[in-house]
Amino acid sequence: xxxxxxxxxxxxxxxxxxxxxxxxxxxxxxxxxxxxxxxxxxxxxxxxxxxxxxxxxxxxxxxxxxxxxxxxxxxxxxxxxxxxxxxxxxxxxxxxxxxxxxxxxxxxxxxxxx
Amino acid sequence: xxxxxxxxxxxxxxxxxxxxxxxxxxxxxxxxxxxxxxxxxxxxxxxxxxxxxxxxxxxxxxxxxxxxxxxxxxxxxxxxxxxxxxxxxxxxxxxxxxxxxxxxxxxxx
Numbered sequence: 001x002x003x004x005x006x007x008x009x010x011x012x013x014x015x016x017x018x019x020x021x022x023x024x025x026x027x028x029x030x031x032x033x034x035x036x037x038x039x040x041x042x043x044x045x046x047x048x049x050x051x052x053x054x055x056x057x058x059x060x061x062x063x064x065x066x067x068x069x070x071x072x073x074x075x076x077x078x079x080x081x082x083x084x085x086x087x088x089x090x091x092x093x094x095x096x097x098x099x100x101x102x103x104x105x106x107x108x109x110x111x112x113x114x
Numbered sequence: 115x116x117x118x119x120x121x122x123x124x125x126x127x128x129x130x131x132x133x134x135x136x137x138x139x140x141x142x143x144x145x146x147x148x149x150x151x152x153x154x155x156x157x158x159x160x161x162x163x164x165x166x167x168x169x170x171x172x173x174x175x176x177x178x179x180x181x182x183x184x185x186x187x188x189x190x191x192x193x194x195x196x197x198x199x200x201x202x203x204x205x206x207x208x209x210x211x212x213x214x215x216x217x218x219x220x221x222x223x
Binding site: 031033041043045048050055056077091093100101103105106107108110 | 154159202215
């Protein structure tokens with residue numbers, strides 16, 4: 001089992017640039033989550049997809065953030081334009097169902113905006 | 115919303131020592147997981163344990179759902195156990211995995 005695969009693992013970009021983070025969930029999982037981890041706020045849920053449909057995006061910080069899941073095996077999180085305060089580790093996670101099943105995390109994408 | 119509190123916030127152990135980490139939560143849950151975040155930032159599943167007791171090698175966990183707490187036991191600690199241990203829960207009729215603030219563990223050789 002390949003696990004949840006994220007790319008890029010590390011990205012350094014300049015303020016104002018567009019950033020796209022990618023995620024491939026575990027095959028057969030129908031729930032996908034994007035989390036952000038910072039020292040100040042810990043692990044926060046940004047958005048949750050179920051069967052490729054966004055169910056709750058209330059954690060998305062602002063309009064600069066958007067997420068898509070065009071099919072069951074791929075999701076993107078886009079930041080446009082990026083700002084230094086977006087610097088964080090972004091985790092993608094997936095599970096078969098949320099209730100009663102383990103949620104598995106990818107290795108994270110370390111984003112630095114300078 | 116649900117509150118997830120972990121204690122202690124920081125813990126330093128000598129290699130070989132045992133420890134108990136605690137997670138208290140403020141509402142009934144249908145999912146509780148323990149994670150280890152290693153020094154490289156990876157979040158590794160340790161246990162899915164909404165109730166009962168499980169063991170995996172030197173680690174074991176117990177959740178008493180009726181009293182709204184879970185315990186993670188680490189026996190014969192090793193330096194590779196260092197990192198941050200997170201408890202995370204999903205409330206009944208919800209889907210959001212809510213994380214505690216973690217216990218930062220350092221195991222010294």
